[in-house]
Amino acid sequence: MSINNLPDLGLGLGLRSKHFNHILAEQPNVDWFEAISENFMDSYGRPRQVLKQIAEQYPIVMHGVSLSIGSSDPLNFAYLKSLKTLAKEIKPAWISDHLCWTGTLTINSHDLLPLPLNEESLQHVCNRIRMVQDYLEQPLILENPSTYLSFEQSTMPEWQFLAHMTEETGCGLLLDVNNVYVSAFNNDFDPVEYIENIPHHRVVQMHLAGHQHCGDYIIDTHDRRVAGAVWELFRLAWQKTGGVATLLEWDGDIPAFDVYHAEMLKAKNFMSDNAFTGLPAPPIAEKETAVSNPIHFMVAELTMNPGP
Amino acid sequence: MTPPKAHIPLARVQQWMQYLLLRQGNTLQDHQQHLVPDDNGLLLTDMVKDSKRLSAREHLAIYQRSYTARLRDCMSKQFSALEYALGEDLFRAFADEYLQCHPSTSYNLITLGEKFPAWLEANRPDKDEVVKEDWPDFMIELARFEYAIHIIFEEEAEEDFLPATGDAPEETLQLIPVFHVFAFSFPVRWYYQAFTNKLAPELPAPQESYCAVMRHQYKLSIYDLNRGQYLLLQHLLSGHTIRQAKAQLHNQNTADRSQLESVWPLWKKKWLEAGFFRSRPAGTPIH
Ligand SMILES: [Fe+2]
Numbered sequence: 124m125s126i127n128n129l130p131d132l133g134l135g136l137g138l139r140s141k142h143f144n145h146i147l148a149e150q151p152n153v154d155w156f157e158a159i160s161e162n163f164m165d166s167y168g169r170p171r172q173v174l175k176q177i178a179e180q181y182p183i184v185m186h187g188v189s190l191s192i193g194s195s196d197p198l199n200f201a202y203l204k205s206l207k208t209l210a211k212e213i214k215p216a217w218i219s220d221h222l223c224w225t226g227t228l229t230i231n232s233h234d235l236l237p238l239p240l241n242e243e244s245l246q247h248v249c250n251r252i253r254m255v256q257d258y259l260e261q262p263l264i265l266e267n268p269s270t271y272l273s274f275e276q277s278t279m280p281e282w283q284f285l286a287h288m289t290e291e292t293g294c295g296l297l298l299d300v301n302n303v304y305v306s307a308f309n310n311d312f313d314p315v316e317y318i319e320n321i322p323h324h325r326v327v328q329m330h331l332a333g334h335q336h337c338g339d340y341i342i343d344t345h346d347r348r349v350a351g352a353v354w355e356l357f358r359l360a361w362q363k364t365g366g367v368a369t370l371l372e373w374d375g376d377i378p379a380f381d382v383y384h385a386e387m388l389k390a391k392n393f394m395s396d397n398a399f400t401g402l403p404a405p406p407i408a409e410k411e412t413a414v415s416n417p418i419h420f421m422v423a424e425l426t427m428n429p430g431p
Numbered sequence: 432m433t434p435p436k437a438h439i440p441l442a443r444v445q446q447w448m449q450y451l452l453l454r455q456g457n458t459l460q461d462h463q464q465h466l467v468p469d470d471n472g473l474l475l476t477d478m479v480k481d482s483k484r485l486s487a488r489e490h491l492a493i494y495q496r497s498y499t500a501r502l503r504d505c506m507s508k509q510f511s512a513l514e515y516a517l518g519e520d521l522f523r524a525f526a527d528e529y530l531q532c533h534p535s536t537s538y539n540l541i542t543l544g545e546k547f548p549a550w551l552e553a554n555r556p557d558k559d560e561v562v563k564e565d566w567p568d569f570m571i572e573l574a575r576f577e578y579a580i581h582i583i584f585e586e587e588a589e590e591d592f593l594p595a596t597g598d599a600p601e602e603t604l605q606l607i608p609v610f611h612v613f614a615f616s617f618p619v620r621w622y623y624q625a626f627t628n629k630l631a632p633e634l635p636a637p638q639e640s641y642c643a644v645m646r647h648q649y650k651l652s653i654y655d656l657n658r659g660q661y662l663l664l665q666h667l668l669s670g671h672t673i674r675q676a677k678a679q680l681h682n683q684n685t686a687d688r689s690q691l692e693s694v695w696p697l698w699k700k701k702w703l704e705a706g707f708f709r710s711r712p713a714g715t716p717i718h
Binding site: 161164165166167168169170172189193194195199202224225226227228229230231232233234236238239241243244247271272273274275276309310311339340342 | 436438439440441442444445446448449452453476477478479480482483484485487489490491493494497498501502505534535536537538539540541584585586587588590646649650
């Protein structure tokens with residue numbers, strides 16, 4: 124049970140119900156797909172059936188949003204059981220979730236909420252990662268979330284928390300480069316320093332995504348192309364990690380499959396040896412408000428015969 | 432450099448933050464005073480840092496806005512016909528209040544609206560009036576139907592079967608695994624599908640209606656029924672054979688047996704064509 128044996132899957136796309144028919148019919152030349160675990164775990168309708176078919180033809184990674192590894196509530200073993208059942212069926216290359224909490228006192232906010240980053244939360248998270256890895260019988264891969272506040276109770280930067288966490292538990296990292304950029308802007312830290320200091324050998328996968336700049340803050344909207352500054356950070360992360368499986372997240376205003384795929388393939392332009400020379404200035408801000416951490420998991424799109 | 436603030440245990444930090452996400456409407460004043468009730472007067476500025484551009488209050492507000500918007504959005508996707516029927520503003524007011532009363536306790540969003548129809552029933556605007564209006568009844572029926580449709584779409588059931596054909600002996604016919612019937616006091620099926628087909632339906636007048644919702648090869652189909660058909664199918668759903676179901680229907684109906692026997696061949700033909708049945712191998716018990 125080690126992250127060292129995990130494959131480099133190449134450039135992948137998020138599996139979205141809007142594209143189900145296209146993927147089944149055209150079998151596009153995509154390296155791999157990432158499925159949001161909760162969209163399929165307790166579903167026995169068409170989405171799970173489609174996932175099974177796609178998993179026969181493409182490598183799949185299961186990406187969750189509800190593990191709540193940082194919650195002070197006990198671990199939800201009903202959730203883990205359902206997750207493990209799906210994993211047995213789909214045989215994902217790995218299972219990932221976020222360094223966050225989603226609720227406490229049995230309530231679920233359906234958001235990826237930030238943790239105070241200190242010794243107490245580090246030990247709490249590490250204990251729970253060990254339990255989850257033992258239960259799932261495979262390493263857990265955790266993603267840095269986009270954050271919109273910092274706690275007074277934090278005593279270490281996030282990159283340091285991640286370094287200790289992976290060191291102590293052997294878990295892997297899903298480095299979301301866009302989230303680094305978003306969190307850095309919102310919480311006044313340097314995204315370049317963050318990318319330079321995370322434990323690069325622990326990074327199993329990267330995420331890219333589009334965000335919305337609202338002037339005084341940035342919202343991780345996943346509804347547009349990747350910002351220039353995020354591509355530059357990706358260039359740096361690619362050099363530091365030596366290149367790992369990379370996925371473009373797109374959850375709002377999802378474009379046609381080919382447009383989505385073309386945006387992902389742009390990543391190839393940032394894998395060269397051209398030195399990282401710094402981040403470009405952000406574009407002009409939009410003032411409208413946006414919803415953070417888009418629900419990439421949703422009420423299913425119904426498939427229905429025409430009515431009577 | 433400012434000295435670090437006193438350590439506050441993780442559980443308390445989380446309860447504090449969650450309280451402010453869930454109880455937004457009730458704590459406007461608490462926010463202004465930076466005070467959080469039930470938490471020994473923790474100050475917002477004890478918990479959240481100001482940044483170069485935003486105050487602690489503004490940082491927290493990003494999460495508060497997103498919490499509400501995200502769950503509202505889920506409710507409107509799960510009850511899209513109801514949202515159209517009520518109008519966006521009224522739907523939103525109901526959904527917000529419902530979410531305050533029943534915050535999600537499941538990792539699975541499909542159950543977010545589970546208690547919404549019952550909540551609408553308990554909180555109908557005319558609940559204290561002696562003479563009730565019609566429209567809340569329609570809204571409650573529509574909410575039940577929309578929720579049921581989503582559950583039926585995802586329900587666990589055998590899908591790997593062939594529908595029965597016309598030459599299957601009648602005693603071997605049984606309903607397919609995903610098959611549900613509904614009775615309404617409004618034309619709910621008509622309204623739902625008119626909305627789904629973007630026909631902008633008007634609020635309907637009361638009128639009894641019945642329908643069946645079935646799933647085969649992961650696709651849902653809806654069929655209109657009359658009252659007799661609804662009752663007969665209900666008997667089949669409770670495990671009776673066609674012969675038993677017809678006898679039951681005969682007993683509860685004023686219709687005489689010959690009348691039922693004369694329409695039955697037509698019903699059977701239409702239902703076989705529609706894929707209501709599969710054929711049970713001879714000798715297998717019905718349960
Ligand atoms: Fe991500």
